[in-house]
Amino acid sequence: MNSREIILANLNHSKPCRCGMNFDNGRMDDILICWPEGDESLEDRQWTDGNQEFYHDEYGNVWVRMIGGCDKGKIYSPILNTTARHNYISRGIHV
DSSP, X not given: OOHHHHHHXXXXXXXXXXXXXXXXXXXXXXXXOOOOOOXXXXXXXXXXXXXXXXXXXXXXXXXXXXXXXXXXXXXXXXXXXXXXXXXXXXXXXXX
């Protein structure tokens, strides 16, 4: 079994040949940690609606926060719910 098959078998509880491993410094590692790079071509768009401020991040998510409230806010519309997800998949990045 290759690393992918071992991890999937562990997740599916289908009797893998061994447990999935994740060690550092060049030792055995079945897990690759990666994330998509931000798209710098996305404009930094911000707008307000009533007492809420909305803005896009570099990944295409739409965030919302109360004006005069917290600094960070929360995700209002994640990229996974939009057609922008297609852009990542078409580049070979599966999210």
